Amino acid sequence: MNDSNLLGGQLLFAIFALATCLSAVAVVVSQTVVRMAFWLVISLGSTAALFFLADADFIGAAQLIIYVGGTLILLVFGVMLTASSPYLKIKSSPGETIIGGLLGLLFMFAVFSSLQGVEWPAPPTGDSAVTAGSPEGNTLRPLGLALLGARPDLDLHDGDTLSTGYLLPFEIVSVHLLVVLIGAAYLARAKRKSAAPAEGLES
Amino acid sequence: MMLAAQSIAGFLEGLVGDTFSGWGIQHVLAAAIHAVLLVHAFALSPFLFIWLERKVSGRIQDRLGPTRVGGLFGWLQSLADGIKLVQKEDLCPPAADAMLFKSAPYFVCIASFAAFVVLPFSSGWVAVTADCGLFIILAVLSLEVFGIIMAGYSSGSKWSLFGGMREAAQMVSYEIPLAICALVPIVAAGSLNLGEIGGMQRGGIQNWFIFHDPFTFVAFFVYFVVATASCKRAPFDLAEAESELVGGFHTEYSGIRWSFFFMGEYASMFAVCGIAGILFLGGWNTGLGPIDELLYAARNNSVDSPIGSYLANVIGAFVFVLKGSAGVFVQIWLRWTLPRLRIDQVMTTCLKYLIPISCFLFLGATIWPLLLATATQRSSWTPEPLGARFAAEVQEAETTEAFERQALNDGEEIQ
Numbered sequence: 001m002n003d004s005n006l007l008g009g010q011l012l013f014a015i016f017a018l019a020t021c022l023s024a025v026a027v028v029v030s031q032t033v034v035r036m037a038f039w040l041v042i043s044l045g046s047t048a049a050l051f052f053l054a055d056a057d058f059i060g061a062a063q064l065i066i067y068v069g070g071t072l073i074l075l076v077f078g079v080m081l082t083a084s085s086p087y088l089k090i091k092s093s094p095g096e097t098i099i100g101g102l103l104g105l106l107f108m109f110a111v112f113s114s115l116q117g118v119e120w121p122a123p124p125t126g127d128s129a130v131t132a133g134s135p136e137g138n139t140l141r142p143l144g145l146a147l148l149g150a151r152p153d154l155d156l157h158d159g160d161t162l163s164t165g166y167l168l169p170f171e172i173v174s175v176h177l178l179v180v181l182i183g184a185a186y187l188a189r190a191k192r193k194s195a196a197p198a199e200g201l202e203s
Numbered sequence: 204m205m206l207a208a209q210s211i212a213g214f215l216e217g218l219v220g221d222t223f224s225g226w227g228i229q230h231v232l233a234a235a236i237h238a239v240l241l242v243h244a245f246a247l248s249p250f251l252f253i254w255l256e257r258k259v260s261g262r263i264q265d266r267l268g269p270t271r272v273g274g275l276f277g278w279l280q281s282l283a284d285g286i287k288l289v290q291k292e293d294l295c296p297p298a299a300d301a302m303l304f305k306s307a308p309y310f311v312c313i314a315s316f317a318a319f320v321v322l323p324f325s326s327g328w329v330a331v332t333a334d335c336g337l338f339i340i341l342a343v344l345s346l347e348v349f350g351i352i353m354a355g356y357s358s359g360s361k362w363s364l365f366g367g368m369r370e371a372a373q374m375v376s377y378e379i380p381l382a383i384c385a386l387v388p389i390v391a392a393g394s395l396n397l398g399e400i401g402g403m404q405r406g407g408i409q410n411w412f413i414f415h416d417p418f419t420f421v422a423f424f425v426y427f428v429v430a431t432a433s434c435k436r437a438p439f440d441l442a443e444a445e446s447e448l449v450g451g452f453h454t455e456y457s458g459i460r461w462s463f464f465f466m467g468e469y470a471s472m473f474a475v476c477g478i479a480g481i482l483f484l485g486g487w488n489t490g491l492g493p494i495d496e497l498l499y500a501a502r503n504n505s506v507d508s509p510i511g512s513y514l515a516n517v518i519g520a521f522v523f524v525l526k527g528s529a530g531v532f533v534q535i536w537l538r539w540t541l542p543r544l545r546i547d548q549v550m551t552t553c554l555k556y557l558i559p560i561s562c563f564l565f566l567g568a569t570i571w572p573l574l575l576a577t578a579t580q581r582s583s584w585t586p587e588p589l590g591a592r593f594a595a596e597v598q599e600a601e602t603t604e605a606f607e608r609q610a611l612n613d614g615e616e617i618q
Contacts, residue, residue: 034356034357038302057335062342064345
């Protein structure tokens with residue numbers, strides 16, 4: 001999104017940024033669990049829209065499919081299965097509100113101060129072998145190559161250090177997810193002791 | 204219908220002049236034109252398919268279906284229905300959570316409308332060309348469930364709640380085989396860009412990805428079953444289940460909000476069938492080699508004969524819509540032929556059969572090119588030209604990196 005594109009780029013950015021922040025506040029303020037989920041969907045969806053505006057298609061779609069399509073639907077599904085009354089209300093005492101607000105402010109201060117301390121590198125100009133000639137927003141191919149271990153976007157003469165791409169972190173995350181799956185299956189498995197007499201009775 | 208975004212923007216840039224060009228007015232206007240065209244595609248597909256549903260169901264049950272409104276075949280029936288639905292009272296039950304209840308239909312509509320944004324109707328006739336178009340479409344279509352669940356939960360009725368819960372359970376399971384089956388032709392294509400995938404199947408029916416290898420052939424049918432389930436169409440329409448749940452998630456809805464659910468449903472039926480058309484059935488290519496080549500030549504000759512290029516794209520869009528509509532027709536046919544499954548049968552079908560089958564197909568599709576390459580002594584068996592391009596890119600990236608590493612090492616030695 002180039003800077004001259006005032007109406008298209010910056011106005012939309014402002015709208016979606018506002019939607020992200022306001023619905024994030026609404027998540028905290030609202031008392032019904034499903035309303036919180038609704039505002040969370042708006043907030044996360046607007047974040048995905050911000051990614052799309054920044055020409056990061058892949059991360060935007062991943063944001064939608066993982067957080068909105070996956071996590072939130074599981075969350076609402078869990079609420080529906082476990083809630084004792086149809087509209088479960090969560091009421092917080094004034095003390096909890098104060099403590100929560102203080103923690104939130106503290107966290108915001110920490111994030112803000114660490115953001116101030118970062119020296120942001122200039123955005124990559126994309127004149128390498130792979131990204132050259134491809135229109136904006138096509139981040140998929142460089143990402144895929146980086147996941148395979150090749151980093152065509154790095155220019156070694158520019159002082160970048162050599163990197164093996166994202167192969168190792170990707171594999172570590174995969175193994176981590178596998179461990180989580182096995183752990184979940186272990187915790188949720190049917191107990192053999194209680195199952196055995198039932199089978200005995202049937203036979 | 205849809206021209207490329209750049210051309211509209213470029214045309215308007217000349218029109219608007221320098222005064223406003225800094226504001227990006229031409230981009231906004233181009234986006235508005237695209238949006239209006241897409242809204243029409245989105246609104247007209249339910250209009251057509253609801254009429255088709257009534258007509259086909261009538262014929263299957265040995266009735267005539269609608270015959271009165273609009274003369275021949277009652278083709279204006281959907282418009283009459285729409286006018287009736289707009290006039291109806293917009294009810295909100297006192298037990299419902301009003302805000303969620305009222306916004307849920309819009310969620311369903313927006314999600315299935317957003318899928319049309321990256322769906323190419325012909326070569327280059329797409330509102331947004333995205334490198335990971337298929338991924339975006341799958342992500343956006345998965346949002347539709349949330350609207351259904353919200354409608355079921357916020358209605359304050361146990362029928363709706365049951366419908367919403369069934370939909371959630373069903374969709375959480377069916378999204379997995381849907382994504383895996385969509386990946387099988389992607390392995391053959393080597394791209395997630397729907398425009399590129401469609402273009403690669405030019406030159407005859409043998410180039411369609413459904414006939415690429417045995418795994419894609421089976422994957423098409425598995426995909427179609429899963430896509431039918433993901434649109435909550437019979438025999439998988441447990442979320443509605445009129446015989447047990449009154450109307451399921453939409454029990455409490457009336458008037459235009461009720462019809463929004465069905466607009467979303469029919470539009471997403473067309474969207475998933477369109478994806479099937481692009482991934483497996485050649486997209487906008489006719490499947491007849493010589494005609495395809497002729498159209499391809501006419502399409503690319505936009506400088507000399509813009510009208511010919513435009514007409515070639517119109518024919519392409521017509522072929523694509525025909526393929527998508529044929530898919531929708533089969534879904535309607537299935538609905539009026541097969542009885543509804545029980546919820547446990549729906550879950551069994553997915554978890555015990557469709558997921559293992561799709562995993563096997565995916566594995567087979569990845570091994571198949573290696574086997575073929577070994578058997579035929581060729582270095583690679585990926586389709587031209589994209590496969591070759593991809594291999595070249597990887598090689599280029601690797602050689603550049605190796606070269607630069609070498610250069611760095613040399614430099615260090617000299618120092």
